Amino acid sequence: MRLSRYYAPTLKETPAEAEVISHQLLLRAGMIRKLTAGIYTYLPLGLRALNNVANIVREEMDRAGALEILMPAVQPADLWKESGRWDFYGRELLRFVDRHDRESCLGPTHEEVVTDLVRHEIRSYRQLPVNLYQIQTKFRDEIRPRFGLMRGREFVMKDAYSFDKDDAGADASYWAMYEAYARIFTRLGLKFRAVSADSGAIGGSFSHEFMVLADTGEDTIVACPDCDYGANLEKAEAVCPSAGAIPACPPAEQIATPGSHTVEEVAAFLKVAPAAVVKTLLYIADGKPVAALVRGDRELNEIKLKNLLAAKEDLRLATPEEVVAATGAPVGFAGPVGLTLPIYADRELALASDWIVGANAADAHMLHVDLGRDATIVSFTDLREVAPGDPCPKCGATLTFTKGIEVGHVFKLGLKYSEALNATFLDEAGKEQFMIMGCYGIGVSRIVASCIEQNNDASGIVFPPPIAPFEVALINLSPKDEIATAKADEIYAALTKAGIQVLLDDRDERPGVKFKDADLIGFPIQLTLGGKGLARGIVETKDRRISLKGELPLDGFFEAFMTWRDTVRQGWGLE
Amino acid sequence: MRLSRYYAPTLKETPAEAEVISHQLLLRAGMIRKLTAGIYTYLPLGLRALNNVANIVREEMDRAGALEILMPAVQPADLWKESGRWDFYGRELLRFVDRHDRESCLGPTHEEVVTDLVRHEIRSYRQLPVNLYQIQTKFRDEIRPRFGLMRGREFVMKDAYSFDKDDAGADASYWAMYEAYARIFTRLGLKFRAVSADSGAIGGSFSHEFMVLADTGEDTIVACPDCDYGANLEKAEAVCPSAGAIPACPPAEQIATPGSHTVEEVAAFLKVAPAAVVKTLLYIADGKPVAALVRGDRELNEIKLKNLLAAKEDLRLATPEEVVAATGAPVGFAGPVGLTLPIYADRELALASDWIVGANAADAHMLHVDLGRDATIVSFTDLREVAPGDPCPKCGATLTFTKGIEVGHVFKLGLKYSEALNATFLDEAGKEQFMIMGCYGIGVSRIVASCIEQNNDASGIVFPPPIAPFEVALINLSPKDEIATAKADEIYAALTKAGIQVLLDDRDERPGVKFKDADLIGFPIQLTLGGKGLARGIVETKDRRISLKGELPLDGFFEAFMTWRDTVRQGWGLE
Structure with a gap:
């Protein structure tokens, strides 16, 4: 893609509306624009980042055997009444009546719809297990939408729902999703932690949250430095010695x-x-x-x-x-x-x-x-919050406290929805049983924001390569110079052919503007062509993560680039 | 993909709710399920067909230089009031108030949102032209939703909006989209026709509709057999000789x-x-x-x-x-x-x-x-409808009448929205001018339905290869036979490696069930392995379009298959 024909309206000033860094940078880097409170348009760069996340999520869901479907945004009230959530869900559920006065809502989640789908199709244990997922736009009418994509009203989620014939199967489905999530966040190049979580309003028997670690996170994660224990503060167990004999005390x-x-x-x-x-x-x-x-x-x-x-x-x-x-x-x-x-x-x-x-x-x-x-x-x-200095409930080491942003959540739901909506099957003995469900969410648009909360500096976003809208910014300093332009086109063609996403900055702008934009948008790799470097037969390089500059020879550029690119990716912990 | 682990619940009976053939077959082939009136869930097969269409649309939009964005489904009333459509649009616009009593709607189209976006970003003629598109879920509260995906309430559209600095540019943008649409429908393997159309309620100066030809179409297309004239009946000009002297007549x-x-x-x-x-x-x-x-x-x-x-x-x-x-x-x-x-x-x-x-x-x-x-x-x-026998307004030949389904629409909008929303730029002379707009829609989900209206027979759907959820159904007649299964796996691996989408029917079902399902779902190519054919060292083949059966040798299968596949694709008019 050539920047001269692209639509990436970067801003010099930080918009007053943006409180958190990801919101500020998404606006400044020309990735999103606000339509109304908590509702954003994704501009081309923002949509590319969103799709990069969605595609990795999709690949790992497919690999785990989940099947992609697409459920509607508009849902009938009847199903929510059947599950009991119509009265219970509160005002975050955006409700309306259609022209025929049918009560409906904009779906913030799809347990009812998917359970309704499956109960009409699945009759026998032989059809189980099944795990259906979608990547879809959801709506939650937050009372105070803010923080840009971090807590919007309209947002993109991956939600998956598993149906099993027995507890062992449901546990296997749960852990398959847990593993898939771990692969997803690893592949995305994010520092994350899976923690035991409260299963909250959605109900269910046990759950884990996947947290992107960031100092600006709203959630506190309690983790053990010595063992694998990790929990959301709301869930973390406060260790308490056994009670011994209590000394008598004077009368009250x-x-x-x-x-x-x-x-x-x-x-x-x-x-x-x-x-x-x-x-x-x-x-x-x-x-x-x-x-x-x-x-x-x-x-x-x-x-x-x-x-x-x-x-x-x-x-x-x-x-x-x-x-x-x-x-x-x-x-x-x-x-x-x-x-x-x-x-x-x-x-x-x-x-x-x-x-x-x-x-x-x-x-x-x-x-x-x-x-x-x-x-x-x-x-x-156990009613108290864990506090600094408390021991790990598993191994006794002193717990550490870090901040995180919840981007994924896996729940073993059990029978909550299958009982409410009567989703049954006939088991091996011909007996009717309720399906055992799990549900598994990933905040796709939220990941774009949280990856920026985790990775940014004074110059702008520092995108992990798998999420970056383009992995490489190829800056032609002299777009009016035929030799520089020919070389830039050649490198662009070679990298593109190798499947690398390159944005060629061929704008007639000052070098300073180009470098600032490339830093702001946060392409992991910057390649600069022109001026004295070109005369010396080199391309200047920059590893955005560590702001490390270097150079690569034009002679044999492609091979040298691919080797250096591996180094950059390894710095991100990527294969 | 292995059918034994897939979710493709085919139905033997035609559901009573379905009036038209595409709706019947989409339900029977396990591609969609109704959630509520005019609102459907896409099951895995249906979603694959939908995505196949969307991907070809995306490739051709990108090739034409349009830039993909993603706009919200929920839109504020304010913008619709500014354009004047809040009062004008009628009850198909689903309106509601959010928890803060802000009037909003579910977007059936995005002229207001995109014009609002662009007017805040574009200041100079140097930033024009720009063509922004999205592939997104829309909502239209049809009074009588029916015909499945043909006229649903929630549906997937590709909508694009071009902004130009002058009329010549706007015309160039228009014709670039016209050409892109022609490429899209050609690549999809559909018989179609572009016709002059009325620009209708959306306003604007001229437009073409892209019609998928199908006897069951609701629209009548008037076309010339000798020249390129084609028009929607609503738009077709009734030729009228010049008036000569009128003979005097007696008093009334x-x-x-x-x-x-x-x-x-x-x-x-x-x-x-x-x-x-x-x-x-x-x-x-x-x-x-x-x-x-x-x-x-x-x-x-x-x-x-x-x-x-x-x-x-x-x-x-x-x-x-x-x-x-x-x-x-x-x-x-x-x-x-x-x-x-x-x-x-x-x-x-x-x-x-x-x-x-x-x-x-x-x-x-x-x-x-x-x-x-x-x-x-x-x-x-000219106030009358064109009638059979009428001459072509361009060349005089007798017009023909055919039926079609509107799946695409290109409009030159002119200044309608840029004036209403004050979307201006500074021209070369520093003078403020209104942008000249075009808008371009494709009914992505509607294409899935109309391709079935055009291509079906008594056994089921006959998918064009580019739209088919899988191009090849590989039927293993003897999934318990080790040799057959090994051969099937080998062929599956070879075709998948070549980028061909294959569904391997490895279910423990009778051959009749497998053939019926393959015909019903409408995979363009069927390969059958097992039984006597396997003993003879051949794979049975079927070109679903013409129900032509044949065989290919297991020895040197891949090369023979690729050659035969070209023949099948040529039958569809594909390159």
Whole structure:
């Protein structure tokens, strides 16, 4: 492709609308343009990057035996009512009525549609397993779309759905996808980590997230430096020693703690460590109040509490009015003693007694509380967030914390949708059974953004070769010079013939403009032709990843280039 | 691909929902499944056919210098209001409000979005021309979706938009697309014809439709057997000799024609030919009544009248009440004499006088009417439909009528959208000018259906090789036989290596089932291995297009196959 005939409108200024670096650079490099909130047009360069990701995803899905289909964007409400998600999904599901007043939605996911498809076709265990996938445009009406392609409303996903006749088969399908995902992210040239994840609203029995590592990531990944343990912070298990005998403590006693609302204030007032105080949090779970207790220096993990309660909706903290109604005291003085709500405590609180807790009375706390003796606790269980310094639950080494961006998710769904939509088959004995499902998503457009979050510098994007819209920028410094142009055309033809994607910058622009654009767009390899180098019989090279410049002889260029290109790719960890 | 691990659920029975052959066969061959009215899932075979079409479209668009982008499905109402189409487009535009109450729609076309994109990027004539295209899923809320992929609500289109600095450039862009379309349909192996077309609601100055020829087509194509003239019936010009001197006729005279409402009834009652009677039709155009006159043996072409009136909405016939209000008489007795509406006459009516017309009174007509003398006609112009026997407007030969399915449409749009959305550039003199636009659509999913309408027989689909989901069905009759299986695998590997798409039927099924499925799905080439043929050292072959069976030796199979394959492709008119 010749840049003079291309459409790559780069921008000098960073658009004010863009908060994160990938969004800024995608706009500046002329890869996307905003149509409306959270909705973007892919310009030619952006679409090439998107398709490069999609093609590697497709190849590995095919290799894993999944079969590509294409399901509709518009879905009938009936199926969502059948699965129960019509009422449950919330306002991210964009709903509308068509001209015949049929309720419909724009699909953010396709469990219902694919289960409906399969239940009408598959009758026998002999037709199982099957794994159907698509690469398709989805819509989620985010309340606050932002960060460009990172959290748009319209986005491209690969979603796959496996159907198996038994648990062993479902596990095999799951791990085949896990392996395919690992291959995909490896082939894309991305630094990533697969971590145990919460299976969340989509339901199901177990799942892993695939995270692209980036300092700007919204997710915190807890990983072990010594073993293969890795988990999303929401899921990571907080290790807790077994409870031994708890020393007896004096009778509970109420004291005045005027104006001490927070753990820090109480600890300071009483001159104790925050770890001596119990934090009592009141939540509303599916409309009903519950209390959760963690040690004063810990954070409650809401996801763990939600899963413990099997709550349908996300939990929310009780409002000040609800706190007063439940405890009889203003916010800051709730405590477990005498509280008539269901109370759940982090298991760490079972290790000791003599706690300081809120007294359910304004400006008052209680000392010498033994939770087993003085309160009614439904259960002591893992409710806290893992914190720096915590040991690995598998091997005991100290866990590390890194940031990541979720780009893939594999779920073993189990029977959730097959039961709801009655997707059955006849087993070997002729008995009707529910199919066991898995679902597997990859955010194709999100990968384009996250690869930039992971790979950029002050000059612009630093694309991994497999994702780059063109692997090579071939810069002709002297497009009006016949010799330079002939040489550039020759190199262009030779590389293109070898299947390498080359963008030839043949524009009548100053060298500085050309170099800036090539750096900004982030082609992994820059080749520069013209000026003194040409006179010396060389092509200047630049490995964009490490900004390393070099040169290759025009004489025997192709072979020398291919060898050097291998070095560049090895630097990316690519074969 | 091995059929035993594939998902191609063929059906023995024709589903009752399917009216047309392509819909029936797409369902029966396991290529699509209905999700809801006019909305389909593409199963693996259907998606492959769809992608085969899309890839050829993409290659030829790229070759013509168009640049691929991807625009969103969801579009903001604001742009449609700016172009004026929000009020004008009607209920086929699916509209909704998002969670922030922003009015939006699902895009059935992208003139507004692409013009908005370009107006923000292009400043100078030096950046023109540009031609941007996408292959994307569109939505049109058809009132009566039917015929499967032929007229669905959700469908895949290739749409391209060119922007030029002057008329000569716009014409060059137009003809480049015209040529690209001709190459596309030729490469797809389809019998097609490009015809002059009405530019319709989308507006613009001239256009051609690309029609796949099929007896089941909804469109009538008028073509000249001797020259290159071809037109959609709605557009075809009715040739009319120049008007000479008109003989004087007696004064007009009202007579009773009791119960004679139609031209046929009046002609029979008066014992004259229908051609002696003038047919007066009352239409409502953008809310106002008009009258149109054609000779009694002719059909009015509503599109010609609509274009003459520059009406925004489609015309509709006046209701009986409206006829009474306009003429003072019931339906069947309207006539031009004394009528106070604007009256438009077909130019054929200027060739003669002494017409019989309705008298605007119940059970009465008038004789001896000279339209110039007795009525007020706004204009005499081409308003009738071309009829069998009419001469070619270019060369005079007798026109032929064939049926076709519209699969592509090229428009020279002119300034319609650039003016409405203020898409301007600075010309060589630094003066602001509107860009001149063209738009170019191809119904990618519709091509899959129309290729089946054109190519099918009693056994099923007869796919042209470029569209077929697999070019070759390799049928192993004895999948439990080691020798047959080894040979089948060997042939499969050799053909796959040569880039030929092969589906290996390795199922444990009866030969009859395998042959029936291969015929139904319509693979252009069938190769059968096993049984007596294998013992004789041959592979049985079948050219699906002409149901011609043959055999090829296993010894030297690959070379013999490639030669025979060329013959099969030549039969399809392919290179």
